Amino acid sequence: MAVFALPIAMLEQRIQQQFQESAQLKQQSAGLLAEPVAQAVACIANAVSNGCKILVCGNGGSAADAQHFAAELVGRFERERPELAAIALTTDTSVLTALANDFGFDQVFSRQVRALGQPGDVLVAISTSGNSPSVIEAVRAAQERELLVVGMSGKGGGQMTALLRDIDVHLCVPHDRTARIQEVHLLMLHCICDGVDWTLMGDPEDIE
Ligand SMILES: O=C(CO)[C@@H](O)[C@H](O)[C@H](O)[C@H](O)COP(=O)(O)O
Numbered sequence: 001m002a003v004f005a006l007p008i009a010m011l012e013q014r015i016q017q018q019f020q021e022s023a024q025l026k027q028q029s030a031g032l033l034a035e036p037v038a039q040a041v042a043c044i045a046n047a048v049s050n051g052c053k054i055l056v057c058g059n060g061g062s063a064a065d066a067q068h069f070a071a072e073l074v075g076r077f078e079r080e081r082p083e084l085a086a087i088a089l090t091t092d093t094s095v096l097t098a099l100a101n102d103f104g105f106d107q108v109f110s111r112q113v114r115a116l117g118q119p120g121d122v123l124v125a126i127s128t129s130g131n132s133p134s135v136i137e138a139v140r141a142a143q144e145r146e147l148l149v150v151g152m153s154g155k156g157g158g159q160m161t162a163l164l165r166d167i168d169v170h171l172c173v174p175h176d177r178t179a180r181i182q183e184v185h186l187l188m189l190h191c192i193c194d195g196v197d198w199t200l201m202g203d204p205e206d207i208e
């Protein structure tokens with residue numbers, strides 16, 4: 001068994017740097033993204049209040065974020081409230097493997113959007129590069145079907161930037177590192193959960 005003689009001090013310094021980079025990016029993003037995050041809250045709260053639903057997609061870590069977010073809408077975030085309609089498009093392995101196998105991986109989300117999406121629903125499309133073909137095709141399918149799109153990206157937004165319309169919301173994290181972008185994506189998803197709960201139910205103190 002290999003035993004590493006870890007240069008602990010250097011390793012700790014790397015870890016400290018990453019915490020600092022993440023904290024600084026979150027601070028910078030708060031200034032730039034609070035307004036579009038509030039627009040995403042309005043868009044999602046409005047959709048679920050009108051009986052519409054939220055579809056969420058992304059690859060890799062962003063697939064995990066999609067599932068995390070859908071679970072908090074269907075279940076709960078920090079307090080009890082009625083269940084909200086949300087589906088992560090990343091979870092049904094039979095659907096995913098059939099679509100990838102028969103139509104190509106680019107279609108794994110778009111075909112589900114066309115199958116499940118109705119006008120007024122919202123697609124939350126998560127891609128740190130803004131360029132993953134499966135996510136880009138899902139955005140195109142959503143727009144065809146008259147869904148609103150909340151696009152979450154980084155690295156300048158990639159192809160997502162040109163694709164999103166004025167009625168859509170673009171949450172583009174100002175950074176080039178996938179991990180840092182994902183950390184801000186998760187924070188924004190939690191802000192959206194908090195904002196939706198606040199919009200639908202008011203301040204926690206007001207309850208009882
Ligand atoms: O979680 C990570 C890296 O932190 C990876 O799994 C990452 O999500 C994958 O490489 C994705 O395929 C990247 O796609 P995207 O964010 O550019 O759309």
Ligand SMILES: [Zn+2]
Nearest residue numbers: 068069072190
């Ligand atoms: Zn969470």
